Amino acid sequence: MQGIVDKRIFRFSAGARKWIAVTFFSGLMGSLANIVLLLLAGRVIVGIYAGRTLVSMTEIFLGMFICLGLRATAEWSRDVSAQRSAGVVKANIRKVLYAHLLRLGPAFMEHRNSGALAATMVDGIEALDPYVSLYLPYIALSLIMPVLLFLGFAFYVDLLSAAILFAFVPLVPLSIVFFTNLDEWRSGRQAWDAYRELSSYFADSLQGIVTLKLFHQVDARGRMLHKRSANLEAALVKSLKLYFGVSFISEVVPVLGYSVTLIVASFRLSEGSLSLDRLVMVLFLGSLFYEHVSHLLLYHHYSLLGRRSAQAIFSLLDRKPEIEDPAEQNATSNLDAPAVLNPCIKFEAVSFAYGGDRPVLKDISFEVSAGSTVALVGATGAGKSTVIDLLYRFHDPQRGRVLLGGYDIRTLPLDFLRSQMALVAQEAYLFYDTVERNLRLGKPDAKPEELVEAARSASAHEFIMALPEGYETILGERGVRLSGGEKQRIAIARALLKDAPILLLDEPTSSVDAENEASIQKALDLLKSNRTVLIIAHRLSTVRNADRILVMDHGQIVESGTHSELIKKRGIYSKLVAAQCLDRPSDGVDRNSCKDFEHEGGR
8 A cells, every 4th residue: 555655656756856846845935925915915804994095005915916926926837847847757767667678578578468568658657747746746735834834823823723723634634545545455456457458458459450340340349348448437436436535524624624713713702812813814814724735635636547557657667577687687797798709509408488387499409500501490389489589588498508609698698699680580570660760770870871782682672662752651550551572571671781690580481472482582592691590481492401400399309401311301391391392383482392302202
């Protein structure tokens, strides 16, 4: 239970504290100006009762006008500083949270809904605005102003009236603490969780709208969306029911305290123990005892969703990454990357299971020498792509070691490790951005002529120039405006720009037709030159010229050799070749492999 304020938010107040202080002092100055304004108004009333003319009280009216100007200036300063402080805190949280999500990495992301995380990153942090900008400063004001008013009343107005007014003040913040903790106990994070679920479900529905239409599921999806909307409404109403309890107390307490004080003061006036001018001061200033605690309740209500989102944000920040960067662990010892790294890969008795209980790799060992090309082949689910995940340290093996240039990759800084490899994946991920910015992922500081040269080498320049705005064309979400072959060629150009010594190819031609495969293969051949290459593929045209082919089956390496050697063995690899030759007899891409197979007596 966090009580009236979640203190963890102050971890992100660097750079915002001065603005929070300005908000506080602006509120304080505004309140003091209001007090003086009401005091002067009280003097006008007493003066009129005493028979003074309005002209004789000109200086009082001038003072009231000045107080109004000060109050307006203080309100303006409060609003501006409040937005500044909230903006700084939100920026700090976004920066830290984004960096932390990157540290958590794919091992965390693959089990999470990206829409829910986006809702936390965007809407959740934005919901903190009233919580940071007004609620936090008014906590201090609600503590200080009643004390100042009590002291002022006690010394200059009336001690008994001050004591009665002050006695009721703590009931409001105490009720907020009580009902907030009760809300935590009953509702927990239900309102924010429901909001996040609705946001992620809606985003997922938009991304899949074509599929929904194809399968006539738009109406069904709409009903599910309405159901989640109703869940959010129910969760908010549940929280608001508890808020109504605070609201009731906060409305009754000021009226009760003010009324009791006026009744007692009136009796004392009739008895002669309190003067009329003192009663007027009590009448005008008594309500100010409760002004800030009433605002505290209002801002507490406004910040309700922000408090919920803060819990979700901090629960994310409290998660420990599965993969620790040795550069961060050894920050004090100035861990340096090797000056020269031999681009060779070695797996030593590596075993890996997702979640620790779903075996994917079982005691595999192999080596890819510097400058050589090794291919991993096998049926779907054999564990081929997991090899690349382990190389990038998206996961760590439960047993065994992965070595790069003779170094255990767990000892290498992650940035350095990943800079040594370039990947062309089965499905190239392109961002909703221009062609140029997607290419610059490979080399952010690349010159325009370097971009064009890489695109030409990947056979991509021609179709890029045919786009409406050439290299400045927005590709759409996930590169929706491009074909599969065009996306792959963008990915190859990106890998060329990175110019890493190790090239990883994960089924780079599996989703393209034969015509595109031929042009992509040409680009890949150029990309592979003078590099250490690890290929994961089942297309024979991609692997047949590898220096060595490793055949995987159920997480183990069961065959090893060149293309022709494996054909002669008549084992699993030979069967894979036979299956492709039978399934694609007219496909010229694998004709040479099929001829090899026939030559060895495969048919």
